[in-house]
Amino acid sequence: MSFLSTLYPAYAEIFLLVMSCTILMVDLFVTDKSRTLTYLLAQFTLLCCAWITVGTHQPGAVHTFHNMFVDDLMSDVLKLLSYISVFMALVYSRNYLLARGLFSGEFIVLTLFSLLGMMVMISASHFLTLYLGLELLSLCLYAMVALQRDSAAATEAAMKYFILGALASGLLLYGMSMLYGATGTLEVAALSEAIKHGVQNKELLVFGLVFVVAGLSFKLGAVPFHMWVPDVYHGAPTAMAMLIGSAPKLAVFAFVMRILVEGLQPLMAHWSAMLMIMAVLSMAVGNIAAIAQTNIKRMLAYSTISHMGFMLLGVLSGGIEGYGSAMFYNVVYVLMNLGAFGIIMLLSREGFEADTLEDFKGLNQRSPWLAFMMLLLMFSMAGIPPTVGFYAKFMVLQSIVSAGYIWLAVAAVLFSLIGAYYYLRIVKLMYFDAPESHDQIKMYPDSSLLISLNSLGVLALGLLPGTLMWFCSEAVQRSLLLH
Amino acid sequence: MISGLPLLSIAIWLPILFGVLVLATGNDRNAPLARIIALVGAVLGFLVTLPLYFGFNKMTSAMQFVEMHDWITHFNIHYHLGVDGISVLFILLNSFFTAIVVLAGWKVIEKRVAQYMAAFLIMSGMVNGVFAALDAMLFYVFWEAMLIPMFLIIGVWGGPNRVYAAVKFFLYTLLGSLLMLVALIYLYNQSGGSFEILRYHAMPIPMTAQILVFIAFLTAFSVKVPMFPVHTWLPDAHVEAPTGGSVVLAAIMLKVGAYGFLRFSLPIAPDASHKLAGMMIALSLIAVVYIGLVALMQADMKKLVAYSSISHMGFVTLGIFIFNAYGMEGALLQMISHGFVSGALFLVIGVLYDRVHSRQIADYGGVANKMPVFAAFFMLFAMANSGLPGTSGFVGEFLVIMGAEKANFWFAMLAASTLIFGAAYTLWMYKRVIFGAVANEHVAHLSDITLREKVIFTILALTVLVMGVYPLPFSEIMHTTVNDLLVHVSHQKF
Numbered sequence: 009m010s011f012l013s014t015l016y017p018a019y020a021e022i023f024l025l026v027m028s029c030t031i032l033m034v035d036l037f038v039t040d041k042s043r044t045l046t047y048l049l050a051q052f053t054l055l056c057c058a059w060i061t062v063g064t065h066q067p068g069a070v071h072t073f074h075n076m077f078v079d080d081l082m083s084d085v086l087k088l089l090s091y092i093s094v095f096m097a098l099v100y101s102r103n104y105l106l107a108r109g110l111f112s113g114e115f116i117v118l119t120l121f122s123l124l125g126m127m128v129m130i131s132a133s134h135f136l137t138l139y140l141g142l143e144l145l146s147l148c149l150y151a152m153v154a155l156q157r158d159s160a161a162a163t164e165a166a167m168k169y170f171i172l173g174a175l176a177s178g179l180l181l182y183g184m185s186m187l188y189g190a191t192g193t194l195e196v197a198a199l200s201e202a203i204k205h206g207v208q209n210k211e212l213l214v215f216g217l218v219f220v221v222a223g224l225s226f227k228l229g230a231v232p233f234h235m236w237v238p239d240v241y242h243g244a245p246t247a248m249a250m251l252i253g254s255a256p257k258l259a260v261f262a263f264v265m266r267i268l269v270e271g272l273q274p275l276m277a278h279w280s281a282m283l284m285i286m287a288v289l290s291m292a293v294g295n296i297a298a299i300a301q302t303n304i305k306r307m308l309a310y311s312t313i314s315h316m317g318f319m320l321l322g323v324l325s326g327g328i329e330g331y332g333s334a335m336f337y338n339v340v341y342v343l344m345n346l347g348a349f350g351i352i353m354l355l356s357r358e359g360f361e362a363d364t365l366e367d368f369k370g371l372n373q374r375s376p377w378l379a380f381m382m383l384l385l386m387f388s389m390a391g392i393p394p395t396v397g398f399y400a401k402f403m404v405l406q407s408i409v410s411a412g413y414i415w416l417a418v419a420a421v422l423f424s425l426i427g428a429y430y431y432l433r434i435v436k437l438m439y440f441d442a443p444e445s446h447d448q449i450k451m452y453p454d455s456s457l458l459i460s461l462n463s464l465g466v467l468a469l470g471l472l473p474g475t476l477m478w479f480c481s482e483a484v485q486r487s488l489l490l491h
Numbered sequence: 492m493i494s495g496l497p498l499l500s501i502a503i504w505l506p507i508l509f510g511v512l513v514l515a516t517g518n519d520r521n522a523p524l525a526r527i528i529a530l531v532g533a534v535l536g537f538l539v540t541l542p543l544y545f546g547f548n549k550m551t552s553a554m555q556f557v558e559m560h561d562w563i564t565h566f567n568i569h570y571h572l573g574v575d576g577i578s579v580l581f582i583l584l585n586s587f588f589t590a591i592v593v594l595a596g597w598k599v600i601e602k603r604v605a606q607y608m609a610a611f612l613i614m615s616g617m618v619n620g621v622f623a624a625l626d627a628m629l630f631y632v633f634w635e636a637m638l639i640p641m642f643l644i645i646g647v648w649g650g651p652n653r654v655y656a657a658v659k660f661f662l663y664t665l666l667g668s669l670l671m672l673v674a675l676i677y678l679y680n681q682s683g684g685s686f687e688i689l690r691y692h693a694m695p696i697p698m699t700a701q702i703l704v705f706i707a708f709l710t711a712f713s714v715k716v717p718m719f720p721v722h723t724w725l726p727d728a729h730v731e732a733p734t735g736g737s738v739v740l741a742a743i744m745l746k747v748g749a750y751g752f753l754r755f756s757l758p759i760a761p762d763a764s765h766k767l768a769g770m771m772i773a774l775s776l777i778a779v780v781y782i783g784l785v786a787l788m789q790a791d792m793k794k795l796v797a798y799s800s801i802s803h804m805g806f807v808t809l810g811i812f813i814f815n816a817y818g819m820e821g822a823l824l825q826m827i828s829h830g831f832v833s834g835a836l837f838l839v840i841g842v843l844y845d846r847v848h849s850r851q852i853a854d855y856g857g858v859a860n861k862m863p864v865f866a867a868f869f870m871l872f873a874m875a876n877s878g879l880p881g882t883s884g885f886v887g888e889f890l891v892i893m894g895a896e897k898a899n900f901w902f903a904m905l906a907a908s909t910l911i912f913g914a915a916y917t918l919w920m921y922k923r924v925i926f927g928a929v930a931n932e933h934v935a936h937l938s939d940i941t942l943r944e945k946v947i948f949t950i951l952a953l954t955v956l957v958m959g960v961y962p963l964p965f966s967e968i969m970h971t972t973v974n975d976l977l978v979h980v981s982h983q984k985f
Contacts, residue, residue, distance in 0.1 A: 372647075376518075376606070387639060392665075393632040399563075402628075402672070406566070409676045417676070421669035428665055432642075432658055440646040440654050477565040 017070045017079030020060040020087065021127050027053040028120040035113030043111060047102060050116045054091045054098075054123075061087050069487060071133060075195050078133040082265065082335075082487035085479060086130045086258050093255040093342050094123050096458060100350040101247030103452045107357065110156055110245060118155075119251065122148035126259035132266060135184045135194040142180075142227070145259060146173050149252055153244040165243025172236045176226035183219025186212050196271040203274040217275055220267060221282050227260045228316045231289040238297075241309035246356065246363065249305055250349035253312055254342045261338045264323055269331060270488055280324040284416070287324065290317025291423040298430045305363050307430060308348060311389060314427055315341045321420060322404040325411035331488065332481030333403035339480065340388075340400040340469070347385045347462040351378060354455055357447070368434055370443025378449065378456075379438045381463035388466045390431040391424055396469035396476075403477065497558050498543055499572040499623045502582055503616045506536040506589065510612035513605050522604040526597055529608035533590040536615060540586045543579055549968055552576060552975035554625060554689070562629070566679075568686050571626040576972030577753050577823065578622040580965065584830050585622070585743045589615035592735040594947055595838055599734065599845050600648060607648060611735060614640040618743055622750065627675045627686040634747070635668055641736065641744065649731040656724075656731035663724040667711035674707035678759070692758040697985050698766075705763035708756045715748030718808055719778040722801045729797035730850070734841030737793065741800050742834035746826050749807045753819075753976065757811070761980040764812070771812040776905045778805030783912035787919070792840045792850045795920055796833060799876060802909060803829045809906060810891040813898040814980060819973045820966055821890025827965060828875070828883035828958060835872040835951040839865075842944060843924070847933045852923050856930030861937040866925045868940075868948040873921045875955045877914035883958035 015022065031053070035046045061084055069080035098119065105111035125145030132138035150173065154166035188194050190213040191202040207213050226233040241249045268279050294314025301307040319341065322334030355362035355371075355378075362368075372379040388397030401424060409417050469476060509532025516525040548555060554573030562570040574582065592611050600607045617640070620633035638661055646657035678691050681700070696704065714721045725745075729737050757764050764771075779802055786798035803825065810822025842865065843858070844850055859866040875882035878889075888909065896903035929935050940948070958965060 372603075372606075392639065393635050398632070398635070402676075405673065406676050406679070409673065410680045414673065414677065417673050418670070421673060425662065425666050425669055429658070429662060432661060435642075436646060436654055436658065439643055440657070472563075474563040474565055477563065481565065 014072050016064060017066075017072050018077060018131070019064050020057045021124060021131070023060055024053065024057055024120065024124050024127065027056075028117055028124065031120065032113065032117045035117065038113070043113070046113050046116050047098065047111075050120060051095060051098060053120065054095045058088055058091045061091075073137075075197070076134040076137045077131050079131060080487040082483040083131045083262065085483040086262050086335075087127055089339055089342070090123060090126050090130070090255045090258050093258070093346055094119060094251075096346050096350070096462065097247070097251050097254055099458050100250065100346070100353055100455050103455060104247050104353040104356060105245075108156070108245070110247075112155075115152065115155060115247075118148045118152050122152070122251070123255065126255055129259040130262040132262075133196045135187070135196070135199075135267070135271075138263060138266065139177075139181065139184070141259070142263070143177065145256060146177065149248075149256070152248045152251065153240060155248065156245050159243075159245075161243040162245060165240045168243075169236055169240045172226065176223045176233070179219045179226070180223030183216045183221075183223060186216030186219065190216060196266055199271045200273050203272070214275065214278055217272060217278055218282070220272075221279055224260070224264060224267065225286055227263070228257075228320075229313055230286045230316050230320060231293045231313060232286075234290065234293065234313045237313055238306050238309040241312075242303055242306045246305065246349060246353050246361070249309075250346060250353070253308070253345045253349070257316075257338055257342055261319075261335060264334075265331060265484070265488060268323070276326060280326065283320045283324040284413075287317045287320035288416070288419060290314060290320070291420060295423045295427040295430075298427070301430075302366075303364055304352060304368070304434070307365070308345070311427070311430070312341075312345070314423065315389075318401065318404055318420060318424070321408050321416060325404075325407040325413065327407070327411070328481055328485045328488075329410065330407040331484040332477070333400075333407045335480040335484055336403050336477055337400040339476065340396050340466075343462065343469075344385050344388050344397060344466060347381070347459060347466065348389070350455060350459045350462065351382050351385070354378070354452070354459060355449060357450065365434070365437060366444060368437045369441045371438040373443050374446065375449050375451075377460070378451075381459055382438060383435055384463045384466050386431040386434050388470070390428040392428070394467065394470045396466050396473055398470060399473040399477070497572075498539065498546075499556050499574065499582075499619075500558055501539045502536065502543070502586065503572075503620045503623065505539060505616070506532055506586075506612040506619070507616035509533075509536070510609040510616070513609040513612060516605050519602065519604055522601075525605035525608055526593075529593045529612060530590070532612050533586075533593045533615070536612070537583075537586040537590050540583050540619075543574065544583055544968070547574075547576075547579055547968060549576070550971060552972040555579075557625075562626075566628070566686070567684050568628045569626045570629060571687065572623040572629075573625045574623055576969040577976070578750065580823075580827055580968065581622045581743075581746055581750060582619050584746070584827060585615060585618045588739060588742045588830070588834055591834065591838075591947055591951070592738055594943060595738065595841065596733070596735045597943060599841070603647065607644070607733075607735075610640040610644050611739065614644075614739065618747065621747055625688050627678070627688050627691070629686075630688070631668070631672060631675060635665070637744075638664055641740070644736040644739075645728055645732045648733040649736070651731075652727070653731040656727040659724045660728040663714050663721070667714035667721075670707045671711035674704045678704065688754065688759075691755075692979065694759075695984050696760065698762055701760040701763035701985065702766065705756055705760040705767060708751065708760070712748040712751035712756065713774075715751065716745060716804050716808060717748070717801060718774050719782060719801070719805070720774075722778070722782070725801060726794050726797040729800075729837075730791060730793045734837060734844070737837040737841075738834045741796070741837055742830040745800060745804055746830060749804065749811065749822070749826055752808070752811050757980050758976065761982065761984050764980065765814070768812045768814065772809060772902060775805045775809035775812065776902065778802055779809065779906055779909050780912070783909055783916070786916040787912065789916075790852055792843075792852055792920060792924070793837070794850075795852075795916060796836045796840065796876075799913065799916065800829065800833050802913070803833070806888060806891050806906065806909065809902070810887075810894060813894050813902065814977065815894050815897055816973060816977060817890050817897065818894025819977065820969060821887050821892075821894055823887075823969050823973070824883075824958075824962060824965060825887025825891060828887050828955075831951055831954050831958070832872055832875045832882075832884055835868075835948070835955070836876060838947060838951070839869050839872060842940060846937055849933075852920055854931070855924040855934060856927045857925075857934055858937060859925045860929050861934060862939045864945065865940045868952060869921065869925060871952050871955065873917045875959070876917045878910050879914075881956070881959045883955045883962070885959055886962045
């Protein structure tokens, strides 16, 4: 095998790395006024990455770099979705950041590097690659949260995020070292083989698993490792909160699939029990705490926690169906989350953050179209048909019922009933209440067009969810080494 | 020529399409245009449902006007539509009332006219979808989606306490629906991956599972009907909703719940239905008697009619769960009749409310002196509500009482008490509002109903009378289906 052909599956990553460095250099010579150049270059890079990922797609899983890196259908689908969500995040945040003087080259380059981290995570088939990608992603995000240096809240959020994140990484590494001690390998496929053939020190293995699951649930923001989520969402500038809540969730999903589902499949009885407790707790804490929030970013943070709990139900129910439903849920969640944050940023103006619930009062009278878009997103998050959020919940419920956990399904629907209340409250504020301010909402053409596409996409996918469902279960089916 | 058209799809999507068109007229500057488009859409929506009635084959209980397309192949979900003798009349009823509601809101609604009209049109399409769906998931999507427009109707154009009522309405119904979703997923897995309702009908299910499935459906449908003790959302929703919202709620939405019993609970879990029939009958009789007494005590006209609705719907569930042809046909006729009568009563109250802005009975008195034509129409609908022979209200109640008599004398006895309570609360309200001396300033300044209102009431009055005197056109269409359903339900399934 020639050197170039070993690189072939990683062309997109390499291209992104080269381009990020180039943009970093180019940005040095660009004045604040013409920063649009950097922005356009970044968007162009994303488009090229998408093209490369599609172009280098091969049927079946291709391993490279001594089995540390894998290119399969799941990784390609998740990468494409990550490009899309980063693309959308950049469009949504541009005007918001411009108005706050935060639209710097650092922001763009950090975003691209975090994307690189996600891509490495998505394609990792070795614990070390996985860890490398995760750290690259996390370090970029810590810095981005702290980008607004003069804001005490942002700095505090960054500090919290960093300390807890470092702790979680430590837990993860500790767990990995135990797994290595028990099996003698860190390669995903070999690990699962080794466990199947019997391990002498089973306690060590399970102990390692506990640490890995803990580290992982921190990254997901599942209860009881959720404390950072509301604070970071609340404190960070809205654009960064949106970024944290969107594409990285796709990467973490890949993380869960590669580690738990592929590598530790033989221990499923152990980890699914842990996930079950965390899933139920996340749905409970997320949905109930969200009711008490007055800040919409905080509310969305708790809603994220509950969504992650719901997604975990799909993972723990197992099988192609279960993993496919979890992936579908994740993709849908990212889409809804982007749209909701996009609207918050559109409502914000210079020196004014539209981040309390009150700011949504009477939106229907100020801008009926925007209110309708938000309505679609809120009903989708609540899981009401005909929006796609319903099918996400439906797929997960279907897989847990067919796995035999009917009581879990009943608990899940009861918690989502509680959740429906606070989504409805946003609709109530927008439609039933009188507006408090009559300021003109500045509709930037690029972001308002994309928000419309985003919300109508939530509706359109709800009317015809079949294709996305097929893609998700196909990606899982073709990529995972299920034994 | 007509037989080639996908009539049911047109009945569903035409109003929705017009709803979107109405929304596109934008803000209140274009309100007249929005009203006209809405009326055209509603009337067209009604006209396209007429061939469903006239082209209906009364000799078979099989599904007719069937349409079947793949929808979500991943879960084997189809866009499968069809109607039988039970559902076809409700599609007509719903489309009919959409036109009435658009007319009734013509002048009264002044703010956000386009959104108001669009909400009703879109909801009308969705409700037609609920009655026509033969795929459980399609049914569920329409079933939940119709909550969204109703939620907005109550919340945006409702009374002072509208937010509470709207949220209560939404969460109550959602709770029931979600448990039904779990039951549907269970049935999907049991049937080997199918959401076909007709397939569930034929599928054997063990007794314990039947009972659980029945209870899950019961939570969904009993909230919608609503049955005692989950009825408390209805008075709130009715009182706060604008007139049009109350009309659709009473005339259409409540029927969706009873329809669910006939389409899902009975045929899918017949043994559980028999086993739990005692409980269902008891709850129905409590609704008939106790809620009838509650209605007697109401000071608010809308609340009174709301409680009267619950009491009348108790008749419907009673008729369904005594398992004989009289009872079931009586229940269906009662549903249709109640649609017309309660819809008409809410319109009547709406007329008074638009003029005086009060729904309290105590604020009125002597209205007949100022509004004689109105008083005459009100009289007719009040009589129909009390079940006077010759009006539509009598037919259904009489059949249900006959059916109940066949099952057990005491059921019939208790059910028949509604003829007294119904007459008492309706006519007492009528007396206090309409007769006597002119009570106050407001009443003295009342003017009689306009031509538009006369047209609406005349249409409704004629329907109520025709159905009371000659109910055959309504009953013959459901006859075969009801009989076959009863035969199906009488066979053991596990």
